[in-house]
Amino acid sequence: xxxxxxxxxxxxxxxxxxxxxQQAFEFSPSIRGFARGGFPALNVAxxxxxxxxxxxxxxxxxxxxxxxLERGVLSIxxxxxxxxxxxxxxxxxxxxxxxxFHRVITLSDDLDPDAVRASYREGLLxxxxxxxxxxxxxxxxxx
Amino acid sequence: MNKTASVAREPxxxxxxxxxxxxxPALLPPVDVIEDAAGITLxxxxxxxxxxxxxxxxxxELLIIEGEMGLEMPKDMEAVHxxxxxxxxxxxxxxxxxxxxxxxxxxxxxxxxxxxxxxAEHAKPRRIEVSG
Numbered sequence: 001x002x003x004x005x006x007x008x009x010x011x012x013x014x015x016x017x018x019x020x021x022q023q024a025f026e027f028s029p030s031i032r033g034f035a036r037g038g039f040p041a042l043n044v045a046x047x048x049x050x051x052x053x054x055x056x057x058x059x060x061x062x063x064x065x066x067x068x069l070e071r072g073v074l075s076i077x078x079x080x081x082x083x084x085x086x087x088x089x090x091x092x093x094x095x096x097x098x099x100x101f102h103r104v105i106t107l108s109d110d111l112d113p114d115a116v117r118a119s120y121r122e123g124l125l126x127x128x129x130x131x132x133x134x135x136x137x138x139x140x141x142x143x
Numbered sequence: 144m145n146k147t148a149s150v151a152r153e154p155x156x157x158x159x160x161x162x163x164x165x166x167x168p169a170l171l172p173p174v175d176v177i178e179d180a181a182g183i184t185l186x187x188x189x190x191x192x193x194x195x196x197x198x199x200x201x202x203x204e205l206l207i208i209e210g211e212m213g214l215e216m217p218k219d220m221e222a223v224h225x226x227x228x229x230x231x232x233x234x235x236x237x238x239x240x241x242x243x244x245x246x247x248x249x250x251x252x253x254x255x256x257x258x259x260x261x262x263a264e265h266a267k268p269r270r271i272e273v274s275g
Binding site: 040041042043044045046047048051052054056057058059060062082083085086088089090091092093094095096097105120122123124 | 175176180252
């Protein structure tokens with residue numbers, strides 16, 4: 001059992017509870033952290049021809065996003081710079097992520113590293129990776 | 144989380160937003176709210192929402208932000224891992240009296256919404272001279 005730093009802070013308690021639940025249900029979290037809750041949030045889908053990865057990464061400069069595919073491991077990294085408030089301004093709510101990020105996902109190894117397309121629109125990064133020809137389902141002709 | 148008494152000055156999240164039974168479930172976008180002498184600036188992360196599907200409006204005292212994602216998905220797609228499970232965002236704030244909803248601007252860039260609401264002239268900070 002772990003304890004929160006501020007035992008009377010309800011929000012901190014809920015946060016601790018959430019981490020505790022995560023630990024209980026995700027039996028072996030990856031060494032790079034829990035699968036959920038990172039920036040950018042990721043959705044991964046698969047079709048017979050390709051793997052489709054959607055990264056919810058608003059407010060980035062598209063030229064400063066690094067997408068790399070190596071042996072079926074896709075890594076997305078970069079830095080999100082938030083507009084700094086003026087010195088005399090006061091910040092009431094601060095929920096948005098800022099700073100460097102790096103997310104890594106393991107995909108299947110039948111993907112073709114030379115057939116990757118990536119686009120960034122409306123803060124959504126879409127990476128589409130074709131499967132290797134040999135791995136695509138094919139109908140076998142019967143003679 | 145800010146628990147001090149200053150909440151009256153900032154748009155605060157409404158826990159029980161107007162109950163509408165037909166309302167579809169939506170994600171709560173993360174926001175930053177910054178206040179200076181001229182007004183309040185709100186940033187909201189709404190990745191995937193195109194301009195045509197974003198709706199920012201004032202309803203009485205409420206500032207309502209709603210957006211729908213415009214994803215075109217390939218057919219025969221099978222979800223493998225899902226962290227964003229809903230295609231829409233919604234968040235409601237209560238505005239305080241000194242803000243002038245008539246002087247509001249909003250822009251959307253790379254999935255980040257920036258809303259600026261000016262303060263009403265009479266509400267701008269003034270220094271009171273102390274005599275004596």
